[in-house]
Every structure is written in structure tokens, then in C-alpha cells.
Amino acid sequence: MSLNVDRAGSAFTFKGGMLPMTVMELISADPERIREQLAGKLSQSPAFFQHTPVVLSVEKLDEPHLALERICAVCRAHKLLPVAVRGGADPVKQSAWALGLGWFPPQEERTRALESVAPSAPAEAPQPTPEIQGAVGSRIHRGTVRSGQQVSAPDGDLVVLGAVNAGAEVLAGGNVHVYGALRGRALAGIRGDREASIFCHELHGELLSLAGNYKRLEDIDPQLLGKAVQVRLNDDQLTITPLV
């Protein structure tokens, strides 16, 4: 979740939102090796490197001190904008703050804090890769998506032939279609596609999110609960319309 600034009316308003964000998972802490690999990537897919915001994840690294400033400089030189750091020990957090970057706790801890029962290992955690994916990667999931499970199609539509139960999460870069009851969380357009929709046969969703804008179960008009609906985005507002 991040905080957006809206400049209309009062000086600002805070809004909750979920922005699609590329995570750059560091496997090496050596700025030189990062530079080499980035240079290679830049020549392959220059479209991706347009001051793209990235979160530097240092969870896989086992080093209390990092050359964070140099790593950031290397990123910026390749038109990537580090906005935050995820994971690492206290010194890493301190130097992130000193560089004006945000700091997120490691993903493990965060999921544990968010859910009473943490998924021990989400079978298919969404891993936005730094490459632009040209192809449309749609996915069909047969059967019920159960509490603690996560199914994603980061590069296309996700079709679930079954229910999405409470405590489960489905994500798609494109549309999410649930041919059953939607009781868990559904996130469509996770990379910012504002045209994406969520369709379901029976709406009970804990959370609906389109391109980072969301509605919780308690924000949903009770009249619509249990209905077959389409959820789409209208001026940053999720609109839910019954399917006839």
C-alpha cells in the first residue's frame, strides 16, 4: 500500500492504494555486477528503463552493511528509480532512510502480520520480473482456490473455474474471472492496467482491487452481495454492476 497525494481542493488528501511495483531482488551486493547486468538488460528492453520506480529487495542477501548509495547510483544511471528498500538488518534500514528511501519489512514478516495464518510458502507468489513481458500470459485454474493459497497471472487474464474462498488471493495483470463464488481477495490490473475488470458469479469478496484502487467487503453495497457482477474502474472508483 502507498500514499497518494491529490492536489485538488485542500492541500492534499491521503489515499490508500496498491500500486504495481517492480521488485528488484538483489542476489549480489556488488555494485559492479549489478551494473554489468543492468547494462545488458537496458540494451535488450530499453522501454522498461524509463525512470521506472523499483523497490530494492535485499532479503536474499546476508550482509549487515550494503553499499546502498552506490547501488542506487548504478540504478539511476540505468534509468531505474529506487524508491524503497525491502528487508535487511537495522543498518540497512538506517542508510535507506538517510538516502531518502522508504523501508519495508521483509515480505515474510509482512504477510505474517497481515494474515492470522501465514501461507507457509505461497506456491505461486507474484514475481514481477524486471523484463517487460510482451506476450499475453493468461491462465486457467481449475478447482477451488483455498484459504492461504495464491494464484496469479501477472501477464494476462486469470480464469478460475471454481470458487475463491475466504483467505485466498487471486491476482492478474489483466482481468480476473471467477466462475464461482468470490469470497477471498481479487486483484486485477496489478501492473496498472486501468481497463482491467473483475468478473464473478457470486460476490462476497474480502477485497476487490483494480489497478491499485480497492474496495473492502464492508464498502460494498450489501444489495450486490451474492450477485453475479462485473467490477470496473471509473475515475479511481470501483464500480460494481450486476451481470444480466
Next chain:
Amino acid sequence: MAKIIVVTSGKGGVGKTTSAAAIATGLALRGNKTVVIDFDVGLRNLDLIMGCERRVVYDLINVIQGEAGLNQAMIRDKRVDNLHILPASQTRDKDALSAEGVEKVLDALSKDFDYVICDSPAGIERGAQLAMYHADEAVVVTNPEVSSVRDSDRILGLLSSKSRRAEQNLDPVKEHLLITRYDPERVSDGDMLNLEDIQEILAINLIGLIPESEAVLRASNQGVPVTHDMKSDAGQAYTDTVSRLLGEDVPLRFHEYQKKGLLSRMFGGGRR
């Protein structure tokens, strides 16, 4: 080769041990050579419900650590010929349960028995995962309440990803829903989830429904699995469940609320 059946639930106290004992007893009464294993290391109580707590010498951990043979540790049931109990340790640390050890024990038992019933500890952690890992079938014990259904759903997710059958891409674990402590009156009052709602959410085959029953408490205090009490509703319901596990088509009972007539309401008192 034995069929390995895990009795599991996620949530604690829903009736796993009661069900494991009752189902194992029922299978043995039908002539199947059956062993029931307590995986709840540190909190063993299968032996209490089976009424053999005074005869425990060795346990599952002793066998795994090579301190006793299987035949030394297994206890023969006093009432039913084909039935054996492999108790859990009360004193050992639950980390003594190793994946390799469990595999060795189950492999050995598989050769001699028709059914191996594994009584899982509560939770979704290591102990529960070890108990379910080798299962061919799973009996998912669920009470008619939201938190129990949610936990059963979670366990079903783990069965489809963390079991041996899932990991080795074999046919999936055969999943059965066993609803226990069902109180039709409270269901009809809306205090508890009804049968249809539970089935709709969990979307697996219903193998049985056990009513809330005083016979269960009586049975566990006496150390006689409730399956032996064929006069009781719970005893009959577990017997039906066993028949269905054996592939028979038995109609469901004890799920409908018989509204009491005016007279019995006036003279028979209210709720149990």
C-alpha cells in the same frame, strides 16, 4: 498395501481423535486389519479414548529412534481383534518426529495392515504436515462454525500442495468431509452453519455427519470408542461413515431438526 488415511482439521478440539478412534474401530469391526497412530506428540490422548493408556510402554518416537520395535510399541485392542494402537510420546519433544522416521514406520505398517489411520495434531505446522504427508485419503473433520470451516479449507490447500501425492505428481489425496458436533436445532436457529453451506464452501465429498452427542463424552470417559455404542446416535453415525469409506451408499441421518411438539416442549424441557 495399506490405505493410509489421515484425520485432520487445522483447528483444534473439533473431534479428530474421537473420529480417528471411532473410524479405526469401525474398520476393524468390519474385518479390516487396522492400526491407528497418534501423531500428537506431547499431548497424546488417543490411548485414553481407546482405553489403553495403562498398557503403553513404548511409543512412536521410541520406534523412530530405534529404541523399540514396532511390535513392541503397538498395543493390541482388548475389544476388537484386528485393531492396534501406536501411541504418541507424552514426554518427548515433538521435534523428535522426523520425516524419514515417519516414512519408515508407515512403510513397515503398510505391508501388514489394510488401514493405517493417522490422528493428526491441530494446526498447520510440522506435526500436522508430517501426519498428512503420506496419506492416500484424508478425513477433514469440521465443526459447523466459520473458523473451523476456514481452517479445513486451509488444510485442504496444504493437502493439494504439501502431500507426497502432490509432490510426486501422483493421483491427488482423496479428500472426505466429516462434519462433527452438528446440532440441528442450533443450525435451524441460525447459531451454526448448515450442512449445505459447509459443503458449498469446502466443495469436497461428504463422508459423514456426526451429531453433537452426550454419548461421545461418555465414551471417551470410559475409554471405549463410541462406535461400540450402537444405541447412540453418534455410534450409528460413525458406523455409517465407515460404511461410506468402504464404498457403500448409505443415506445421511441425524442432520434434520425434529421440531418438538407442543406437549414435549411443555413437559420435556428446552435445550439439552
